[in-house]
């Protein structure tokens with residue numbers, strides 16, 4: 001008897017669209033949540049996002065593009081060390097060939113500390129990069145629970161490497177506030193966003209980014225009403241059309257050289273599907289505008 005097999009990769013793509021060779025995007029799952037201090041479970045995030053993505057349409061109704069055409073390969077989950085420095089080394093090792101092959105790394109967490117290795121690796125290849133963070137938390141602590149690679153320190157480590165723009169922030173400590181002031185960091189606070197027109201704050205966020213942008217999305221940056229399944233929930237976050245408008249605008253105006261989506265603690269199917277759709281939206285935006293730019297260059 002013949003039966004239909006559905007591949008277990010991001011978006012359930014057949015091999016002609018999911019082989020590494022022709023992929024424009026490479027999904028890197030990092031099942032790590034060792035320093036998570038509140039609700040554990042982010043280690044199950046990558047698998048839950050990939051699982052949900054297999055049930056979603058590949059056609060993006062907004063841009064009228066099928067993301068299968070972008071080519072999306074999915075790497076196997078690595079065995080992750082519980083030692084943060086070793087985890088970072090594994091992330092760098094996985095991401096390095098993807099960057100060298102001029103593909104876009106798409107890293108699925110896991111907790112937020114997984115981003116540091118990706119940014120370190122990209123920094124070696126990309127001149128003048130900046131990082132856009134969507135998050136409820138500033139994540140600017142120098143150390144947390146004795147570790148400088150805690151999820152609470154990720155943007156501090158990244159800010160040491162390149163300029164940052166932080167969006168949707170609504171949880172910050174006194175010390176982090178001092179660091180923000182002393183270093184004149186660029187933040188768009190959640191309460192500020194709420195009181196402004198969408199186009200106005202999105203334009204400001206994009207204008208503050210350099211040409212090459214890495215995007216790190218902690219899913220708790222979204223409002224708890226649309227994303228309850230996170231390790232450290234905070235009310236008052238970004239809504240779906242706000243976050244997708246921002247991401248589309250960045251993909252249109254800047255070169256997105258990679259992105260990660262972190263912090264899903266699977267316990268609610270709607271959150272898992274929302275996270276998977278967000279990843280697909282990012283792929284659609286980046287693929288569409290990259291193709292449009294290439295067409296313009298060829299003319």
Ligand SMILES: [Mn+2]
Nearest residue numbers: 136137218220
């Ligand atoms: Mn966060």
